[in-house]
Amino acid sequence: MAGEDKLRPLRERIDAIDAEILALIAERARIAQEVGRVKQEAGERDNFYRPEREAQILRRVRDANPGPLDDETVVRIFREIMSACLALEKPLQVAFLGPEGTFTQQAAYKHFGQSVQVHPFPAIDEIFRAVASGACHFGVVPVENSSEGVVTHTLDSFLGTSLLISGEVVLRIHHALLSRCRSLDEVQEVLAHSQALAQCREWLDRFLPNVKRTPVSSNAEAARLAAIVPGSAAIAGEVAARLYELNVLERNIEDDPDNTTRFLVVGRQAVGPTGDDKTSLLVSTGNRPGALYQILQPFAVHGISMTKIESRPSRRGMWDYVFFIDIEGHRDDPEVARALRDLEQKAQMVKWLGSYPKAVI
Amino acid sequence: MAGEDKLRPLRERIDAIDAEILALIAERARIAQEVGRVKQEAGERDNFYRPEREAQILRRVRDANPGPLDDETVVRIFREIMSACLALEKPLQVAFLGPEGTFTQQAAYKHFGQSVQVHPFPAIDEIFRAVASGACHFGVVPVENSSEGVVTHTLDSFLGTSLLISGEVVLRIHHALLSRCRSLDEVQEVLAHSQALAQCREWLDRFLPNVKRTPVSSNAEAARLAAIVPGSAAIAGEVAARLYELNVLERNIEDDPDNTTRFLVVGRQAVGPTGDDKTSLLVSTGNRPGALYQILQPFAVHGISMTKIESRPSRRGMWDYVFFIDIEGHRDDPEVARALRDLEQKAQMVKWLGSYPKAVI
Structure with missing residues (x-):
């Protein structure tokens, strides 16, 4: 190993940095505990998690990030540190639209970090109920959902609730064309949720202009059908290709490369201003x-x-x-x-x- | 807010700590890049990820952890920091036994952190092929699996491969009894993978002594069947209750409360000694x-x-x-x-x- 002599001092420096980071994280956690005690003495026990304070810290980290790590990565690391410190007081209970493995779960972890307990619920209404009843501190629901078509359920749930929105989460979403067919020529029908069909319209117009487009209840359902209906293809996340043993005929077919899905975090308390x-x-x-x-x-x-x-x-x-x-x-x-x-x-x-x-x- | 005066100095201290942590993480990332350059000059391009070095760092962090965060949490935070630094050079491509949302995916993230690209594969053999061909750097496969019953496939795959084991991951697993029935009295048959039946034998002997036990191909399959076969119950993770709309009749029915599942990480290169x-x-x-x-x-x-x-x-x-x-x-x-x-x-x-x-x- 020719480079070992050069590597040793670098590794020693990394080890020293790690010791410093560890000591700082531990000190941060002790201060967070102290914050919890002060809040409890002031009778603010339900107020142990302050979304506005968290957003401000993460923005400061993002804006001060000197590189070489990208902003998304440093924000994620700090999210984990804050999530861990907060869980010392009381782990947040977060309801999300299940099942496990959905984008909504991903959104919940992106927003709250891994040190929370997430609970899948089968319907938007149940998430609202779980939060309103106090069973969960927060709920995460899709609101502008490019692939699962539950937007209207979420909006309708707001009509009859006293819950308040305490945050938003944005995830980037990619669509792929999946099929048992081996090539585009063989595809006679494209199945997808109507929103996904709309999001890929230009691509479909160009590459599959004379092929029937059939809206179905979700992209997951489209993938399931594509596995059993000969000549059909589904628009869905690439993940579904493995699940249903479909070929990926084309990746990233969404017209807007910045295609995102937006989620709302609902809770019981109002959030203070952060300036943005x-x-x-x-x-x-x-x-x-x-x-x-x-x-x-x-x-x-x-x-x-x-x-x-x-x-x-x-x-x-x-x-x-x-x-x-x-x-x-x-x-x-x-x-x-x-x-x-x-x-x-x-x-x-x-x-x-x-x-x-x-x-x- | 009575406590605001007391909170302000604590928050200022947290902000100062965060600035220090950010600077240290950035410096660590720059040194990691330097390590990558040295390795590349020494012709060790394929050696950019060293499991033995990573394990040593994480053990040092664990052993030096002064609290109040628990060891698991600080190790997870450092795993993320290392994962992010490593991804600067080249994001690790990790194959795992899919679909998304399985324990094996959880194991992959636990071992490699979030800054890797994970790829679900439907079969153990395909994971071995993906790693052997160089399509992925590492694969994660269950080896002593309490719920999915793929142990023998994994062991058999080792018979005909030149891949080497480069790590192990241990996850704690809990079983629940799920059913459309409303109470234990109504249950006439318990379905589960044979390993799960074995792991819950004492509980079953005690609370469902005269009920038929039927081994099926996986606990997920058991949950699916429990949703359609009247009078049946499944042993599965609580997650499956939401997925298949089953009642959770009982939680944590495993006989050994330290019930864990072990996964192996397979790669193409030998790993040096770490002392443990x-x-x-x-x-x-x-x-x-x-x-x-x-x-x-x-x-x-x-x-x-x-x-x-x-x-x-x-x-x-x-x-x-x-x-x-x-x-x-x-x-x-x-x-x-x-x-x-x-x-x-x-x-x-x-x-x-x-x-x-x-x-x-």
Whole structure:
């Protein structure tokens, strides 16, 4: 081993660094325990986890990251350190949309680190119930889901809950074309959730222009069917190819290479401002002409960016609409507060769903 | 918030510590890059990941851990730091027995950290092929598996491979009794992999003494059947309850509360000694009386502890047996080397499967 002489001093330096990191992590954990004691004495036992403080720490780490590790990696390492320190007080119980191995579980770990206890639930409603009842501290649910089609369930669950949004998680999602066929020529039908079909439309138009597209309940179901229906192909994550013994005919067929899925973290408490927040609202209007235009006006007037709007029929009566709106900023920010006051004058109902830190990475 | 005055100095101290940790992790990453350059100059490009060095670092961290975080947590954090530093050079490609969400994937992440690319394969043989061909750097396979019943496939795969064992991973496994039934009284049949039935025998004898026990191909299959066969219950991980909408009739029914599953990491290169190693051997004997006794003698004579022995019929002919043996120590340890020399005199064939660091946690 020619390089051993050169390697020894480098390894000794690494060992010394590791000893320092270990001592610092231990000290950090002891201080975190002290923070827990102070909060308990102040009667803030339920407040042991503060999403706004966590987001600020992670942003500081991200912004101060000198390299060579990328921001995502250093944020993940610090997430683990914080997750471990927090678990000393009480491990967070986190409900997620199961089964195990789903993107939602991945999102839960990305947001909370590995030192939490995650619990799979089969339906969005059950996650809301588990959090509302106090059985879990937080729940993680998909909200703009490119592949599982549960967006509307999540939004509908907000109609009848007192839970608040305390965070968001963004995951990058790739689609592949999977089939028992050996080549694209043999494919006569493409199966996928309608959202996945939409996300890959340009690719399908170009490479499979005359092939039937059939929406099914989920991409997992599409993959299952592709394994038994001759001549069919599924749009799904590459993982499904192994599961159902399908060939990967093409990778990354999504039209937008930055295709992401967004998840919301729901909890029982409001989160303080961090300087880089989002606010989610549920707004209902009557079926008057110009109703939507009217409710958007306060945001325009006060210079508030809207990042998302989604309309849903309300459950209360025909002709009543409900809008889910995401805006930039925190309810405690002066401009946002003014816009919300104006909005309350114009809408039938405004329900504040939470102000929370934007996803750090 | 009564405690804010007391919290502020604690939080400032945490922020200062985080800045120090970040700087140290960045420095560690730069030195790791330097290590990579030195190795490359010395023509050791394939040797960029050294399991023995990693095990030594993790043991040092574990042994120096001053608390309050437990050893498992600090080892996991350092695993992530090392995993991230290593990925700067080249992310490790790791094959595991799929599908996603299995214990084997959990084992792969536990051993290599999150900064690796994991690839699910549907069969043990394919994992061996993926590693032998160089498509993946390492493979993770269950070897003493309490729930999936693939032990023999793994051992058989070693008969015909030149791959070497480069590590082991130990996971704790819990079993639950799952059923569509509402109570134990209604259960008429218990389904599970035969190993799971064996691991829960005392509990079954006590609480379901007159109920039929039916071995099936896996605990996952048992859970699937329990959802459709009236009056049946499955022994499986609690996770399966959500997946198949079963009731959890009882938790932790395994007789040994330290029930663990062991996984092996296979690679293409030998691993150096760390001072706390295991060696795995494949030994064949003729069908002579006392053959087994003879091959065990060298270990007794040289004071080597045997941690495991498993007999398998060889594929070469009737009446030929093959023994898989794990001993404590590394092939380069003098006592082990002497025992192996003696063993070679007594056995028909001795195949060294690898010497590797014992699992750190």
